[in-house]
Amino acid sequence: MAMVNIKIEGVPYQVEAGITILEAAKRCGYEIPTLCAFNNGECSRASCRVCLVEATGARGLVASCVYPVAEGMEIRISSPKAVAARRASVELILSNHNRNCxxxxxxxxxxxxxxxxxxxxxxxxxEGEQTPVTVDRLTPTITRDTSKCILCGRCVERCKAAHGIGILGFENRGFKTIVAPAENRSFINSPCIMCGQCINVCPTGALMEASEIDRVDAAMAAGKYVIVQTAPAVRAALGEEFGMKIGTPVTGKMVAALRRLGFQKVFDTNFAADLTIMEEANELLARVKTGGVLPMITSCSPGWINFAEYFYPDQLSHLSTCKSPHEMFGAILKSFYAEKIGVDPKDMFVVSIMPCSCKKFEKERPEMECNGLRDVDAVLTTRELGRMIKRAGIRFDRLPDEDYDNDIVHDYTGAGVIFGVTGGVMEAALRTAYFVLTGKEREGIVFKEVRGFEQIREAEFDLAGVRVKVAVTSGMKGAKILLDQIREGKSPYTFIEVMGCPGGCINGGGQPYVREAFLPNEDPDIMQTYKQKRANALYSEDERQVLRQSHNNPQIKALYDEFLGEPNSHKAHELLHTHYHPNRQRFDDEKRNRPFPFGTGDFYDVASSRQTMLSLWDK
Ligand code: SF4
Ligand code: SF4
Ligand code: SF4
Ligand code: FES
Structure with a gap:
């Protein structure tokens, strides 16, 4: 590796040739402020000018995020000229910013x-001209507020890098420039898959999840029987909201916090992940045995479902018909469980704590209901739960570890836990498929071949004489490759797992923001390693479980014996399965204006943002 000699503030260093001044400074122990450059270097617009430094060989100040080091270069980060220039850059940005911090x-x-x-x-x-304001609050998932946007372009880059679909782009010129879906449409009226990856990288409040904390507050105030369930990936990241190191599992403290927030029952979505595996593994085997549509593709990730409906409407028969685990859980809570505990399901309010902002959209789908009741009533992201805990004055770090409510729907296995990471659904399904085919447990529970973060991973297994070739991907770039193969009739696979967010739910659009500047105690390479650290938290919980295969969950067995009959039964289909719509039309006035179920107001901010959007479209 070629090295060059440089000096920063007069101190000599050797660094790799060709890297940027920003990267070199970081490796030598300096932090240059940045806005448009993201920690892992996804942005190359160099538009914010917040990273200016002085460097010999360059004319004047240079943007350190794009300017490469050179032999003999002397860099000044703290010269009066550089300090004044960086301050002026920030002051200019602030002059066109809605500062209601x-x-x-x-x-x-x-x-x-x-x-x-x-x-x-x-x-x-x-002081001077201001960018006209557009506020888009029409989706249940994302809000976009141009008065907070600094035009850094990170969201544009992330959408392209994660999915290759480029929903966001720059519109107009000069002070009228905004970042928006094409023609400044609402997200709801664009092919956005609602994954929330753009929210994760936005440096400001311009892109945020649509908060449902008020909904939960209202349900509690209305005396509803409020049940909460937590997805596996939440426990691997919630601690980060309270300064804990990335990858610290906080299951017990999270349960304790939820109880103190007033939820009447606290359950783990993992119970329903085990249920999903029973349905999905049996659906797969039925397709294999009867010559059904193959490859079958997992359906737990609502961002992926949105992508398939928009971009591959002709391939929807490949999707498993299973609802995602939290929707299945909602349906079971409002049927089987409600009857068992003697609560009218109309009085129940089911809240899902999810790593995923798209689950907010998913729960609004018309199919996600049974007997006229929504399966799930509100979805909060990991970040929103963090806010609720802080608002309640709970010292998270001082909480005891508590267990989920010991009830008829609380058991879960290690297979359910690993649902939160890419490859996890596949591995959980394979663990059970072997048993369903042979009636015996496979030696060696772990399927290492499907773990990891490469864009597409594939493996072939002999499950008791049945050859099963599988593929796993996350992020829609990989999904596109696999779907194109299917469309061309060249797919060699039997079963495919697709998750919407790169890395799976551990990196979902509702997870805590990962920014080096706010993580002083993490390793310098944290932007490259945080997904693995969160994944490790889930794999270690799987290893700690006595039961690690979904079919061994005793409460799932009881649920089938007492209520559902068998996997894929008529009742199971009624409650636990769904269907898909090619080219789904999401701009639906009637649904958008639906009032709160108990009449406290409109869910969507129709009065302000809808008018803003519509008046802009009229022009
Ligand atoms: S985006 Fe940041 S600077 Fe702008 S209002 Fe929000 S907190 Fe304040
Ligand atoms: S939510 Fe996902 S698909 Fe939509 S704009 Fe953001 S990154 Fe792109
Ligand atoms: S919305 Fe956020 S990420 Fe996108 S350009 Fe604006 S400030 Fe940057
Ligand atoms: S971070 Fe370098 S120009 Fe924005």
Whole structure:
């Protein structure tokens, strides 16, 4: 590896040739403020000018995020000229920014506020023209507020990098420039799959999840029987909201916090992940035996379902008909469980804590209901749960470890836990498929071949004489490759797992923001390793479980014996399965204006943002 000699603030260093000044400075122990450059270098627009430094060989100041080091270069980060320039850049950005920080949900992890602090930016230095404001609150998933947008382009890059579909782009010129879906449409009226990856990289409050905390508050105040369920990936990341190291599993503290927040029952979505595996593994085997449509593709990830409906409407028969685990759980809670505990399901309110912002959209689908009741009533992201815990004054770090409610729907196996990471659904299904085919347990529970983070992983297994070739991917770039193969009749696979977010739910659009600037105690390579650390938290919980295959969950067996009959039975189909719509039309006024189930107001901010959007479209 070729090295070059440089000096930073007069101190000599050797660094790799060709890397940027920003990267070199980081390796030598300096932090240069940035806004448009993301920690893992996804952005190359160099538009914010917050990273300016002085460097010999260059004319004037240079943007360190794109300027490469060279032999003999002397770099000044703290020269008066560089310090003043960085401060002016931030002041200019702030001059066109809606600075209502105290009511902005991003304020704890706002990078603009952070760079304003470190550069010493002053208030009201520049005044002038402002960008016209568009507020899009029409989807149940994402809000977009151009008054908070600094045009860094990170969201544009992330959407392309994760999915290759480029929903967001720059519109207009000059002060009228905004970042939006094409023609400044609402997300709801675009092919956005609602994954929330753009929210994860936005440095400000311009892109946020649509909060449902008020909905949960209202349900509690209305005296509903409020049950909460938590997805596997939440426990692997919630601690980060309270300063814990990435990858710290916090299952017990999370349960304790939820109880203190007033939820009447606290359950684990893993119970329903085991149920999903029973349905999905049996669906797969039925397709194999009867010559059904193959490959079958998993259906737990709503972002992936949105992608398939929009871009591959002719291939929907490949999708498993299983609802995702939290929707299955909602349906079971409002039928089997409600009857068992003697609560009218109309009085139940089911809240899902999810790593995924798209689950907010999924729960609004018309199919996600049974007997006229929604399966799930509200979805909160891991970040929203963090906010609720802080609002309640709960010291998370001092909580005891508590267990989920010991009830007839609380058992779960290790197979359910690994649902939260790419390859996990496949591995859980394979663990059970072997048993269903042979009636025996396979030696060796782990299927290592399907673990990892490569874009597409494939493996072939002999399950008691049945050859099964499988593929796993996450992010829609990989899904596109696999779907194109299917469309061309060239797919060699029997079973495919697709998750919407790169890395799976551990990296979902509702997980805590990962930013080096806010993680002083993490390793310098945390942007490259955080997904593996969160995944390890789930794999270690799987290893700690006595039961690690879904079919061995005694409460799942009881559920079939007492209520569902057998996997894929008529009743199971009624409650646990769904169907898909080619080219789903999502711009649906009637649904969008649906009032709260108990009459406290409109879910969507129709009065303000809808008018704003519609008036813009009229022009
Ligand atoms: S995005 Fe940041 S600077 Fe802007 S209002 Fe929110 S917290 Fe304040
Ligand atoms: S939610 Fe996902 S698909 Fe939609 S714009 Fe953001 S990154 Fe792209
Ligand atoms: S919405 Fe956020 S990420 Fe996208 S350009 Fe604006 S500030 Fe940057
Ligand atoms: S971070 Fe370098 S120009 Fe924005």
């Amino acid at each position: 105290q009511e902005c949900d991003k304020n704890e992890k706002c990078e603009l506020l952070h760079v304003a602090r470190v550069t010493g930016a002053r208030e009201g230095i520049y």
